[in-house]
Amino acid sequence: MSATSLTTLPATITNSQWIYLRHPDGIVGPEHYELRTQTLATELSAGEVLVESHYLSVDPYMRINQSLKPTYNELPHALNTVQSAGVVARVLSSSVPHLAAGDWVEGMIGWQTHARIHHSMLRKLDPAVAPVSTALGVLGMPGRTAWFGLTESGRPHAGEVVVVSGAAGAVGSLVAQFAKRHGCKVLGIAGGAAKCDWLRDNLGLDWAVDYKAHHSAEALSAQIKQLTGGVDVYFDNVGGMVTDAIIPLINRRARIVICGSISQYSGGLDQPELGPRFLHHMLYQRATIQGMLARDYVHRMDEMQRIVGPMVTAGQIVFEETIVQGFELLPATLNSLFTGDHRGKLLVQI
Ligand SMILES: NC(=O)c1ccc[n+]([C@@H]2O[C@H](COP(=O)([O-])OP(=O)(O)OC[C@H]3O[C@@H](n4cnc5c(N)ncnc54)[C@H](OP(=O)(O)O)[C@@H]3O)[C@@H](O)[C@H]2O)c1
Structure with missing residues (x-):
């Protein structure tokens, strides 16, 4: 040949x-x-x-x-x-x-x-x-996940409160910045003070919370409630205790995007299922919970790159x-x- x-x-x-x-x-x-x-x-x-x-x-x-x-x-x-x-x-x-x-x-x-x-x-x-x-990263699968996960499943509106778990990671750091560009108030959750400083100082988030500083979902929830008052969009990358803390804080017609549950991956996925015990909050607030998969948006990769590519070139986004x-x-x-x-x-x- x-x-x-x-x-x-x-x-x-x-x-x-x-x-x-x-x-x-x-x-x-x-x-x-x-x-x-x-x-x-x-x-x-x-x-x-x-x-x-x-x-x-x-x-x-x-x-x-x-x-x-x-x-x-x-x-x-x-x-x-x-x-x-x-x-x-x-x-x-x-x-x-x-x-x-x-x-x-x-x-x-x-x-x-x-x-x-x-x-x-x-x-x-x-x-x-x-x-x-x-x-x-930003112009690949994680960027596609962040863009379509936030815009299609999260459907953020200016002025709303968006909370992102795993906020200092590949997907989360992009979701948080895209939400800011939609005019939202954004709270990022990450492990450790250094990551939280980075979220506030480099990504320009309104708030950052170190989940490792809390030993219970209730304590974490109390801090997030005090900062935000309530949550309109929750973009979830981690599941577990962090998610338990946020679900009771959802506002009327909140959108919950299940992107990942990394706290469960190291063996948890092979364990017997535990039913979620927070579904009553969905009822009270008429909220929506939606899983999203990057692979469902492969055919829209060019669209994501047309939107996010210029942000990257212009230095408007930290990647x-x-x-x-x-x-x-x-x-x-x-x-x-x-x-x-x-x-x-x-x-x-x-
Ligand atoms: N739905 C999809 O199509 C799709 C596509 C891509 C990724 N994802 C999901 O999105 C999530 C993030 O993926 P990524 O590629 O962007 O990874 P990443 O956020 O860059 O890295 C994973 C981060 O998860 C955090 N973490 C690890 N164990 C944790 C625990 N027990 N509790 C809370 N946080 C924990 C760590 O940050 P801290 O230091 O803050 O703990 C770690 O840096 C994952 O759940 C992944 O499966 C989904």
Whole structure:
């Protein structure tokens, strides 16, 4: 197959892969993965592209997909396979005319250093528009989640109170800023004083609350009530105690967006279901509770980028990235999502 390539490639290259090997009962970490190498032939079949990974995504959904019960996927992530993940990569050689060696692309390449992949699985990136790493963050899946989750499910109006949990993370930090741009008063919830200072000082939120400073939902609830008076939109990334604190504070016709429940991922999803005991608040306030999934908006990716892209280019939005150096650190970095050691979008760079 004729191909364009950066240099003359050897007949084979070594591909390093992180294999998901063991199901975690609790918090996921390096002990559930194994680093393997394979020999990859560089000769391409029709339609194939050879890529080299540069930025690899680390996301909470990876732990959801390790749950043994059905989630939004019917089956859990298969054992003994490469950890699936979004990746920003460089084209080394290509068999298709619209992708050339040196081009930047994004796709579900997985935690591996190289791949031969069909061109239809790749989205070509323009590095002149924004740093290519943003294809995994503000201009990628987290940006899509934040934009459509807030605007379509949260439906914020100027002057309303929006509360965002997980507010210093990839999705939450964007939701909070989008809500401010809608003219809302925004309270962010995050773990630790430093993250809360960042939310107020760098993201311009009206209030920030450290949930780790409270030992009960009641105490957290009291502080949020005192600050906001009540909540019109609750964008939930974490579930658990934080959500228990906010539901009693919802205003008439509040919209509750269930985006994630990270406090439940480390084993909780495999436990017997506990019925939510706060549904009476939905009744009193005629509130709406809606789950939202980024994958339902894939066909509207261009729309999100047309709206959010100019905010990024103009520097009107903070899109922090925490970039860990080293392919070997991928499983440990996944583990750190659950300790909250990062701000904004968490990535590993090779
Ligand atoms: N519905 C969708 O399509 C969709 C798409 C993307 C993401 N999500 C969900 O959105 C949420 C955020 O994802 P992300 O990629 O933006 O991750 P992220 O917020 O950047 O990282 C996760 C954060 O969760 C917080 N956290 C961890 N354990 C917690 C606990 N027990 N209680 C409270 N907070 C905890 C930590 O922040 P602190 O330091 O503040 O504790 C951590 O930094 C996740 O629940 C994810 O599953 C959903």
